[in-house]
Amino acid sequence: MLNSTLEVSHLCTSFFTDRGEVKAVDDVSLRVDKGQVVGIVGESGCGKSMVARSVMGLVKKPGKIVGGSIVLNGQELTSLDDKELCEVRGRDVSMVFQEPMTSLNPTMRVGRQVQEVVAIHEQVSKEQARQRTLEILSAVGIPEVEARYDAYPHELSGGLRQRVMIAMAMIMRPSLLIADEPTTALDATVEAQIIALLKRLAHTGTSVLIISHNLGVIAQLADYVYVMYAGRIVEKADVCELFDNPLHPYTHGLLGAVSSLRSQSKVLQTIPGVVPNLANLPAGCSFAPRCDRCMAACDSVRPELVTVGAGHELCCHLTKGVDVL
Numbered sequence: 001m002l003n004s005t006l007e008v009s010h011l012c013t014s015f016f017t018d019r020g021e022v023k024a025v026d027d028v029s030l031r032v033d034k035g036q037v038v039g040i041v042g043e044s045g046c047g048k049s050m051v052a053r054s055v056m057g058l059v060k061k062p063g064k065i066v067g068g069s070i071v072l073n074g075q076e077l078t079s080l081d082d083k084e085l086c087e088v089r090g091r092d093v094s095m096v097f098q099e100p101m102t103s104l105n106p107t108m109r110v111g112r113q114v115q116e117v118v119a120i121h122e123q124v125s126k127e128q129a130r131q132r133t134l135e136i137l138s139a140v141g142i143p144e145v146e147a148r149y150d151a152y153p154h155e156l157s158g159g160l161r162q163r164v165m166i167a168m169a170m171i172m173r174p175s176l177l178i179a180d181e182p183t184t185a186l187d188a189t190v191e192a193q194i195i196a197l198l199k200r201l202a203h204t205g206t207s208v209l210i211i212s213h214n215l216g217v218i219a220q221l222a223d224y225v226y227v228m229y230a231g232r233i234v235e236k237a238d239v240c241e242l243f244d245n246p247l248h249p250y251t252h253g254l255l256g257a258v259s260s261l262r263s264q265s266k267v268l269q270t271i272p273g274v275v276p277n278l279a280n281l282p283a284g285c286s287f288a289p290r291c292d293r294c295m296a297a298c299d300s301v302r303p304e305l306v307t308v309g310a311g312h313e314l315c316c317h318l319t320k321g322v323d324v325l
């Protein structure tokens with residue numbers, strides 16, 4: 001029996017622009033096992049959402065998957081046509097986006113929107129679809145579901161709208177739920193509630209791929225973490241290992257931002273510099289212009305992912321014993 005729900009191998013997704021090929025996802029491999037919560041973390045523009053879009057078959061022109069494979073429950077997705085991908089989406093894999101207001105139809109009652117997902121994938125009576133909708137709305141913690149079924153999106157709070165999105169994503173009981181920055185637009189209390197809900201879903205056997213710029217969110221949810229920078233995985237490890245023994249200077253930077261928020265330090269620690277332009281990456285390590293551990297080799301030699309411990313891989317020249325963090 002297959003243990004992995006999702007296996008992405010050497011995925012490359014590029015955009016073909018006037019300035020040439022932009023490698024948004026460059027040789028990314030990752031795996032999500034059954035019932036596991038896997039996190040991808042990195043700043044905006046590092047390629048994490050493009051990994052999710054590639055898995056969902058939602059890469060729009062001038063973007064294109066140019067290499068690698070995406071296997072969901074044993075089925076290769078990169079060879080499917082649009083119609084076949086449409087059947088897989090919603091039924092086997094579904095996605096929750098950052099801002100529900102832009103994903104929900106503002107002119108349609110939310111219950112109808114959730115119910116429509118059932119109608120697309122199954123032949124059931126309207127009454128059966130309505131009943132399933134009420135059950136899932138209740139299961140994701142929406143109170144007074146009969147009344148909320150008839151509400152329009154603008155009549156609900158941000159937290160309730162996000163719960164509607166999760167209900168819509170979960171109604172077909174997909175084996176994989178992808179949540180892209182699901183709590184970014186929410187206040188801290190509602191964020192905690194949505195994290196608790198996603199955790200509950202994972203305990204029912206759904207595999208979850210969570211994408212966030214915030215290592216604090218990832219720490220609360222994920223079993224295993226991939227750190228992405230400039231389209232590549234730069235560190236991957238079990239969540240405890242990553243927090244106990246972070247090795248990549250970029251991971252250190254992301255952790256610094258979380259700890260300064262936790263300590264309520266007046267000075268928010270940020271990583272100096274900006275994410276590089278993917279159309280014009282440095283020749284060596286993409287993080288070199290921002291890295292305070294940069295060595296001579298970093299400017300000219302691109303590091304590769306190497307194993308540095310059990311389940312822990314690192315893409316940095318510091319692994320070569322030249323230096324130890």
Ligand code: SF4
Nearest residue numbers: 285288291298316317
């Ligand atoms: Fe920093 Fe060099 Fe490691 Fe890149 S390879 S993260 S520049 S130490």
